Amino acid sequence: MTVLEIRDLSVEYGLGEAAVHAVRHVDLDVPRSRVLGIAGESGSGKSTLVYGFTRLLRWPGVVAGGSAVLHVLGDDGSESDVDLLGATERELRSIRWSQISVVLQSALSALNPVRRIAKEFDEVLRVHRSRLDRRGRRARAVELLEMVGLDEDRLDRFPHELSGGQRQRIMIALALALDPQLVIMDEPTTALDVVTQREIVDQLFELRQRLGFAMIFITHDLSLLVELADEIAVMYAGEIVERASAAELHGAPRHPYTLGLINSFPPMHGARQELVGLPGAPADLANLPTGCSFHPRCAWAMEICKTESPKAQPVGDTGRLVACWLHDGIHEVPVELRRSVPERHPL
Amino acid sequence: MSASPILEARSLTRYFTVRTGDGGRRRKRIVRAVEDVSLSLRPSRVTAVVGESGSGKSVLARMLARIVTPTSGELFLRGQPIALGTKRGLDYTRDVQLVLQDPFASMNPVHLVRHNLERALLIHGARRAELPARLSGAMARVQLTPPESFLDRFPHELSGGQLQRVSIARALCVEPQVLLADEPVSMLDVSVRLGVLNIVRSLADDERMATLYITHDIASARYIADETIVMYAGQVVERSDGVTLIDEPAHPYTQLLIASVPDPSDPTSVASPVVRDEGARLGVADVGCRFAPRCPFVMDRCRSEEPPAFVVGSGHESKCWLHRDGAVATPVKVANSHEGVPRA
Numbered sequence: 001m002t003v004l005e006i007r008d009l010s011v012e013y014g015l016g017e018a019a020v021h022a023v024r025h026v027d028l029d030v031p032r033s034r035v036l037g038i039a040g041e042s043g044s045g046k047s048t049l050v051y052g053f054t055r056l057l058r059w060p061g062v063v064a065g066g067s068a069v070l071h072v073l074g075d076d077g078s079e080s081d082v083d084l085l086g087a088t089e090r091e092l093r094s095i096r097w098s099q100i101s102v103v104l105q106s107a108l109s110a111l112n113p114v115r116r117i118a119k120e121f122d123e124v125l126r127v128h129r130s131r132l133d134r135r136g137r138r139a140r141a142v143e144l145l146e147m148v149g150l151d152e153d154r155l156d157r158f159p160h161e162l163s164g165g166q167r168q169r170i171m172i173a174l175a176l177a178l179d180p181q182l183v184i185m186d187e188p189t190t191a192l193d194v195v196t197q198r199e200i201v202d203q204l205f206e207l208r209q210r211l212g213f214a215m216i217f218i219t220h221d222l223s224l225l226v227e228l229a230d231e232i233a234v235m236y237a238g239e240i241v242e243r244a245s246a247a248e249l250h251g252a253p254r255h256p257y258t259l260g261l262i263n264s265f266p267p268m269h270g271a272r273q274e275l276v277g278l279p280g281a282p283a284d285l286a287n288l289p290t291g292c293s294f295h296p297r298c299a300w301a302m303e304i305c306k307t308e309s310p311k312a313q314p315v316g317d318t319g320r321l322v323a324c325w326l327h328d329g330i331h332e333v334p335v336e337l338r339r340s341v342p343e344r345h346p347l
Numbered sequence: 348m349s350a351s352p353i354l355e356a357r358s359l360t361r362y363f364t365v366r367t368g369d370g371g372r373r374r375k376r377i378v379r380a381v382e383d384v385s386l387s388l389r390p391s392r393v394t395a396v397v398g399e400s401g402s403g404k405s406v407l408a409r410m411l412a413r414i415v416t417p418t419s420g421e422l423f424l425r426g427q428p429i430a431l432g433t434k435r436g437l438d439y440t441r442d443v444q445l446v447l448q449d450p451f452a453s454m455n456p457v458h459l460v461r462h463n464l465e466r467a468l469l470i471h472g473a474r475r476a477e478l479p480a481r482l483s484g485a486m487a488r489v490q491l492t493p494p495e496s497f498l499d500r501f502p503h504e505l506s507g508g509q510l511q512r513v514s515i516a517r518a519l520c521v522e523p524q525v526l527l528a529d530e531p532v533s534m535l536d537v538s539v540r541l542g543v544l545n546i547v548r549s550l551a552d553d554e555r556m557a558t559l560y561i562t563h564d565i566a567s568a569r570y571i572a573d574e575t576i577v578m579y580a581g582q583v584v585e586r587s588d589g590v591t592l593i594d595e596p597a598h599p600y601t602q603l604l605i606a607s608v609p610d611p612s613d614p615t616s617v618a619s620p621v622v623r624d625e626g627a628r629l630g631v632a633d634v635g636c637r638f639a640p641r642c643p644f645v646m647d648r649c650r651s652e653e654p655p656a657f658v659v660g661s662g663h664e665s666k667c668w669l670h671r672d673g674a675v676a677t678p679v680k681v682a683n684s685h686e687g688v689p690r691a
Contacts, residue, residue: 281536
């Protein structure tokens with residue numbers, strides 16, 4: 001029961017020799033009503049991936065290959081497939097917002113500054129829910145605002161009259177206006193304070209529980225993802241280097257980059273000790289290293305890593321995928337990368 | 348407390364007047380950006396100031412750097428009072444250096460890194476002959492080696508993490524005694540933040556630098572701080588030696604802040620004690636405690652009278668009426684105001 005299937009998706013900026021390979025051969029499945037987290041640093045391709053399969057990419061971004069299929073569940077329970085990359089503009093228009101919606105990081109630039117909030121709701125409902133009259137649309141807008149914990153009077157405000165958290169709640173209410181099956185959150189809380197972030201994340205979870213949509217949650221904050229995602233994919237230099245359940249990924253990472261990323265967050269508990277994090281700087285997409293793109297920063301880099309890029313392989317029997325030569329069954333796996341999942345994770 | 352403070356601030360306060368257009372009438376409003384903040388920066392110690400956006404932490408850093416003139420309050424450098432409101436002069440800037448959040452915006456983009464660093468030295472009266480040695484020295488202190496491979500590049504050719512190190516090197520090359528770091532890692536990639544934090548820590552440990560570390564990232568404060576201060580709406584609401592206030596928060600605001608931090612190692616942190624009233628959230632009380640409109644423990648007194656700082660433990664103070672009468676070492680645990688979010 002997947003809602004989205006992505007196979008071998010590649011996205012590039014520019015053409016030919018000068019192309020920047022922003023997303024390379026990504027496979028992803030999003031199960032219905034589940035949360036897939038995508039973690040990565042800036043430039044890892046996590047946003048480009050989303051823009052690629054939602055067809056929101058602008059020139060010079062081009063989808064260079066692969067497929068993305070959305071399984072749309074009809075009211076009668078039947079499934080129909082939409083080939084997102086092959087769909088015409090007309091087909092796209094019918095599924096955008098109603099089946100897939102996106103919440104972006106900056107709510108301020110996503111809302112029209114010279115329009116009252118009510119207008120944003122009114123417009124989408126008028127186009128997609130034409131049987132609703134004016135009063136019906138207003139009622140639906142009030143209902144949506146209430147869902148995200150805002151009072152009706154916010155509808156008559158302009159975006160600049162609201163706080164960052166309120167604006168982001170409005171974006172979420174808008175994204176849910178047409179009961180989509182898949183909601184994509186691209187760093188929705190990065191610009192917000194930690195207290196506001198907590199409120200919004202909690203709210204999202206109540207809503208997902210109630211409405212049952214699937215979610216792709218993109219962020220650089222791995223600790224946040226561990227709390228809220230069912231499954232996490234870690235991206236580095238345009239590739240998914242590890243994909244596993246949240247508890248497995250955080251409690252027992254298998255890829256050296258995942259381990260380094262986890263160790264880059266100072267803990268909120270326990271004795272203070274010096275952490276090392278990761279040496280070097282994130283890979284330059286315009287000038288990728290040969291072989292595994294992480295090898296220049298990897299403590300366990302071997303000869304093969306410098307020449308050949310590892311493919312994602314299943315590790316263990318829980319469906320975890322890891323793209324690393326250390327886990328090819330021939331090489332000795334370092335002790336740091338074969339810990340078992342701690343019991344205390346009740347996730 | 349070890350050595351005497353290098354830089355000391357007493358009751359620093361800064362008000363801004365803003366004009367709001369309201370129905371054609373223009374009104375003046377006072378924003379109390381920072382009010383009555385005192386702190387001491389001592390050799391070898393990192394003082395962390397934690398606060399959310401709008402808490403006044405950056406205005407505080409700018410007052411300490413004397414870029415913003417305080418409305419009132421006193422500043423002492425090595426015990427000597429500073430005449431505020433006068434030109435700050437080179438002596439002050441040599442001793443007290445500020446590092447900002449965005450390294451790309453803090454460098455002149457049309458000049459080489461070398462020029463950016465040399466300029467700082469020349470302004471402070473260095474002789475040309477000694478420049479190469481001093482530049483190499485500063486670059487080595489921030490672990491950018493070999494220096495030549497960074498000095499002869501333009502700022503845009505370096506990564507964010509490298510350029511922030513350059514920015515710290517520029518501050519260091521005039522041999523300051525106080526380093527004010529305003530969110531030095533929040534714009535950097537997650538994987539390179541630790542490197543910069545470790546440099547800030549080692550400058551305090553190895554070179555006796557008195558350091559102010561301003562951040563909204565509580566975990567990073569916990570990682571390097573010798574003393575921690577929490578600001579809310581321009582005021583210090585809680586302070587403690589070490590990171591006591593992070594491990595045992597006393598003030599309701601600090602408790603809320605810490606409960607909100609994503610913490611994968613503590614599964615109980617999922618529920619947050621939040622007062623869900625968006626209307627009140629925007630407001631900061633004019634009288635009484637500024638946190639009262641959001642506080643789950645608010646009492647009548649909080650709405651009318653501003654609390655002083657009460658001692659709640661060794662080297663630990665909380666500006667909250669809950670802690671009057673020396674309610675020592677009994678930090679109130681916030682009860683969860685709602686059930687934990689159900690997990691799938």
